[in-house]
Amino acid sequence: MNITTFSALAEPNRLGMVELLRGGPLTVGEIADHLGLRQPQASKHLRVLLEAGLVEVEAVANRRNYRLRAEPFRALDSWLDAYRRIWNERFDNLNIYLQKLQAEENKLQAGESEPKET
Amino acid sequence: MNITTFSALAEPNRLGMVELLRGGPLTVGEIADHLGLRQPQASKHLRVLLEAGLVEVEAVANRRNYRLRAEPFRALDSWLDAYRRIWNERFDNLNIYLQKLQAEENKLQAGESEPKET
DNA sequence: TTAAAATATTCCTTTACAGGAATATTCAAT
DNA sequence: ATTGAATATTCCTGTAAAGGAATATTTTAA
Numbered sequence: 001m002n003i004t005t006f007s008a009l010a011e012p013n014r015l016g017m018v019e020l021l022r023g024g025p026l027t028v029g030e031i032a033d034h035l036g037l038r039q040p041q042a043s044k045h046l047r048v049l050l051e052a053g054l055v056e057v058e059a060v061a062n063r064r065n066y067r068l069r070a071e072p073f074r075a076l077d078s079w080l081d082a083y084r085r086i087w088n089e090r091f092d093n094l095n096i097y098l099q100k101l102q103a104e105e106n107k108l109q110a111g112e113s114e115p116k117e118t
Numbered sequence: 119m120n121i122t123t124f125s126a127l128a129e130p131n132r133l134g135m136v137e138l139l140r141g142g143p144l145t146v147g148e149i150a151d152h153l154g155l156r157q158p159q160a161s162k163h164l165r166v167l168l169e170a171g172l173v174e175v176e177a178v179a180n181r182r183n184y185r186l187r188a189e190p191f192r193a194l195d196s197w198l199d200a201y202r203r204i205w206n207e208r209f210d211n212l213n214i215y216l217q218k219l220q221a222e223e224n225k226l227q228a229g230e231s232e233p234k235e236t
Numbered sequence: 237t238t239a240a241a242a243t244a245t246t247c248c249t250t251t252a253c254a255g256g257a258a259t260a261t262t263c264a265a266t
Numbered sequence: 267a268t269t270g271a272a273t274a275t276t277c278c279t280g281t282a283a284a285g286g287a288a289t290a291t292t293t294t295a296a
Contacts (some may be wrong), residue, residue: 001137002132003127003128003133003134004127004128006124006125006128006133007124007125007128009121010121010125010128010130011121011126011253011254012121013254015121015124018235019119019200020253022200022201022204025166025257025265027272027273028272028273028274029271029272029273038256038257039272039273039274040255040256040257040258040273040274040275041254041255042273043273043274043275044254044255044274044275045254046273047274047275057265061263061264061272062262062271062272062273063263063271063272063273064262064272064273064274068205070201070205072213073198073201073202073205074205076198076238077195077198077202080191080194080195082137082140083140083190083191084195085185086140087186087188087191087192100119101175101259110149111250127286129283133283144244145243146242146243146244147242147243156285156286156287156289157242157243157244158244158245158285158286159241159242159284159285159286160243161245162244162245162284162285163284165244165245166283177292177293179242179243179292179293179294180238180241180243180291180292180293180294181241181242181282181293182241182243182244184251195251
């Protein structure tokens with residue numbers, strides 16, 4: 001997993017930018033407005049996001065349209081795979097305990113009334 | 119999305135700890151050894167992970183067993199949902215372009231014979 | 237009680253980074 | 267060429283955070 005993805009997202013304004021850009025490409029000015037930032041700060045944060053590969057930019061006249069890139073999010077997604085595989089198993093003892101409880105509960109319900117389930 | 123998750127993971131040693139703990143709970147000393155850290159630094163980083171809710175600790179005699187907590191990873195997972203929904207659509211123009219190419223290709227393979235330019 | 241092991245905390249120094257202000261750059265319109 | 271709008275960059279300063287070294291705390295063993 002690329003550490004720069006996390007450090008890029010570890011700053012509130014940049015995380016805000018990423019969430020804002022989910023709605024589609026925006027210019028620097030629009031981004032600055034939405035987040036209540038001054039233009040230079042917006043540009044600086046966008047540079048960080050750019051260098052981290054989280055966004056890409058397209059120049060249109062004297063504007064710059066920034067948009068999200070899919071790749072780092074996919075990378076994050078597959079990085080999470082390793083955790084998904086375990087977080088329902090031996091991730092912690094509490095989970096195991098809860099799974100046991102659940103199993104007991106199912107047994108009980110199987111003998112009492114009839115649950116409607118598909 | 120909780121920003122502290124990202125900032126906690128934005129440090130190489132801490133990311134290393136999280137990946138190391140995928141294998142199961144470990145003591146401070148074991149973690150320090152695996153990552154080539156001195157014990158105080160390991161403790162300090164683990165404290166950050168603890169306060170970020172990424173790990174939990176269980177005291178056993180004078181050892182501390184640290185293990186991953188599932189919740190922040192689940193939160194990350196559902197945060198990614200919003201991006202999964204779009205990263206195959208209008209996430210960027212390249213994708214759209216590639217999807218068009220794919221569509222053309224399918225047409226060709228289906229029997230048509232004239233590649234056209236747009 | 238003392239000693240030793242494992243861990244946590246404190247203090248210090250250095251470095252990275254965020255914001256503010258000013259300025260440079262780029263582009264379109266005239 | 268000049269102007270104005272949009273954006274990028276630079277310089278400065280303050281602050282947060284990381285590592286090193288030393289020390290405090292907790293627990294077991296004797």
